[in-house]
Amino acid sequence: MGSRQIAEKSLSILRSLPRISLGNIRDNPGSKITQKRGRGQHGGDKHGAGNKGGGQRQNYMRLGYETGNNPFYLRVPHENYYKGHHHRRQYPPLSLKELQLTIDKNRVDITKPIDIASLVRSGVYNFNPDQKHYGINLTDEGADIFQAKLNIEVQWASEEVIAAIEKNGGVITTAYYDPHSLFLLKNPKKFFETGQAIPRRMIPPSDAIEYYTNPETRGYLADPEQISQARLKLAQKYGYQLNNIQNDSIYNMLCERKDPRQIFFGLEPGWVINLKDECILKPKDEKLLSFYAI
Amino acid sequence: MATVWRSRCAFAPLLVGKSVRILNNTIDLGSKLIPKPLSVTLCAKDYSSYGKSPFVDKITERYDYEIIKNPPEWEYVKRLLPLDIIPKVTPKDNYPSGWIPPKEEAQNLPYFIRRTKHHEIPIYLNLTYRGTRKVTKIKKLDGDIWLLNHEIKKYLNSTQQRYVETRVHELARFIEVKGDFVTVLKEWAYSKGF
Numbered sequence: 001m002g003s004r005q006i007a008e009k010s011l012s013i014l015r016s017l018p019r020i021s022l023g024n025i026r027d028n029p030g031s032k033i034t035q036k037r038g039r040g041q042h043g044g045d046k047h048g049a050g051n052k053g054g055g056q057r058q059n060y061m062r063l064g065y066e067t068g069n070n071p072f073y074l075r076v077p078h079e080n081y082y083k084g085h086h087h088r089r090q091y092p093p094l095s096l097k098e099l100q101l102t103i104d105k106n107r108v109d110i111t112k113p114i115d116i117a118s119l120v121r122s123g124v125y126n127f128n129p130d131q132k133h134y135g136i137n138l139t140d141e142g143a144d145i146f147q148a149k150l151n152i153e154v155q156w157a158s159e160e161v162i163a164a165i166e167k168n169g170g171v172i173t174t175a176y177y178d179p180h181s182l183f184l185l186k187n188p189k190k191f192f193e194t195g196q197a198i199p200r201r202m203i204p205p206s207d208a209i210e211y212y213t214n215p216e217t218r219g220y221l222a223d224p225e226q227i228s229q230a231r232l233k234l235a236q237k238y239g240y241q242l243n244n245i246q247n248d249s250i251y252n253m254l255c256e257r258k259d260p261r262q263i264f265f266g267l268e269p270g271w272v273i274n275l276k277d278e279c280i281l282k283p284k285d286e287k288l289l290s291f292y293a294i
Numbered sequence: 295m296a297t298v299w300r301s302r303c304a305f306a307p308l309l310v311g312k313s314v315r316i317l318n319n320t321i322d323l324g325s326k327l328i329p330k331p332l333s334v335t336l337c338a339k340d341y342s343s344y345g346k347s348p349f350v351d352k353i354t355e356r357y358d359y360e361i362i363k364n365p366p367e368w369e370y371v372k373r374l375l376p377l378d379i380i381p382k383v384t385p386k387d388n389y390p391s392g393w394i395p396p397k398e399e400a401q402n403l404p405y406f407i408r409r410t411k412h413h414e415i416p417i418y419l420n421l422t423y424r425g426t427r428k429v430t431k432i433k434k435l436d437g438d439i440w441l442l443n444h445e446i447k448k449y450l451n452s453t454q455q456r457y458v459e460t461r462v463h464e465l466a467r468f469i470e471v472k473g474d475f476v477t478v479l480k481e482w483a484y485s486k487g488f
Binding site: 018019097100101103104105106107109112117118121122123142145146147148188189192264265266267272273275277278279280281282283284285287288 | 341342343357358359360361362363364365367368369370371373374375376377380381382383384386389390391392393412413
């Protein structure tokens with residue numbers, strides 16, 4: 001092959017290759033010299049020890065070092081109570097007093113079931129699912145003044161809170177959401193605008209199953225019959241008359257619950273919400289229906 | 295089949311600049327996905343920039359679905375969308391939280407404290423110098439601000455049993471009171487009907 005052919009071939013290669021731009025060039029090899037820490041007489045000058053004196057000549061040992069003894073700070077056996085605290089589930093609190101104030105100011109509608117999405121929408125509650133926040137811990141501050149009759153779903157509740165809500169004829173459920181679902185609940189509009197199908201909610205992890213299947217904590221996976229027994233038991237313990245839900249005028253609202261696989265009230269997994277044309281895309285394909293089956 | 299498909303997909307991002315925009319639900323089986331022999335001399339297509347790469351077309355739906363217009367479930371979607379405005383407070387028999395609505399009679403006073411957009415009285419505590427200096431600030435004032443200042447001083451003198459320093463800012467319409475009197479002043483404002 002002659003040199004002329006080589007030149008032509010390389011030119012044709014150049015034509016088909018992308019144009020040279022700032023995005024695909026790099027420095028010539030050997031044009032940049034990285035500074036190295038010198039170790040010679042003047043190359044490595046002071047090594048951070050300062051100029052003359054104790055800094056250079058004395059040996060300042062690290063804090064707690066006892067020249068070879070077993071140091072004091074290691075001599076005592078240590079129990080790490082907070083080991084792995086940054087991996088644990090956190091539930092930022094919301095008090096009953098704050099909830100009552102939002103209801104008084106019409107920021108949440110108690111004629112509809114309340115969940116974490118409606119509380120975030122009201123502006124009273126905020127949380128960050130990416131910081132291991134797994135939802136609302138409803139606390140008992142203001143349990144004495146609480147007077148609303150509602151159907152609320154939170155992620156964590158104490159016995160006092162459950163009693164305060166059931167005393168006023170309301171219903172409380174504790175439900176688990178995986179972080180992905182919590183992102184959707186925090187900003188549903190943002191999710192609908194992406195045009196993705198609503199996913200399924202995941203089941204709780206093994207260490208949370210016990211809490212969410214327990215009727216005493218009104219877990220969403222507990223047996224409804226056992227929950228009604230636990231309601232009666234709590235009413236007797238705290239000494240109040242339990243509201244008979246069956247005869248209530250808002251019976252349908254109080255009985256509204258989400259499916260364990262459902263994220264939003266009334267919207268099923270697999271649906272795509274089109275906010276622009278105000279229509280819903282529902283899957284008909286067998287494969288999709290079985291994938292999103294509740 | 296799977297291997298054939300994977301090998302096709304492997305070339306897809308190289309060949310089609312816009313193939314990343316293909317939706318989950320669709321496959322593009324257009325001509326662009328099928329790898330052509332990359333001959334150096336016979337390279338007619340210019341893929342050197344994003345603008346020159348062709349658009350994706352011939353998209354076929356992989357899954358069957360139905361579009362429902364005006365669905366009954368839209369009410370549930372509306373509930374999730376953020377509030378456009380902060381709702382007004384409807385009159386109720388009692389407010390268990392301790393919040394008190396503004397009263398009509400406060401309109402007749404020579405001075406007025408407006409509520410915030412969250413229906414709260416604008417009285418705040420400002421902490422400075424690492425929390426050692428406490429100053430209570432009353433904002434959103436209308437009318438005779440000096441008369442209001444006089445009344446506040448008189449009220450605090452009688453309740454606190456001592457002289458209380460205040461500062462009136464006529465232009466920015468606020469009064470600052472030296473010390474933490476947030477709860478005391480809020481109670482006073484509620485009693486006046488603001």
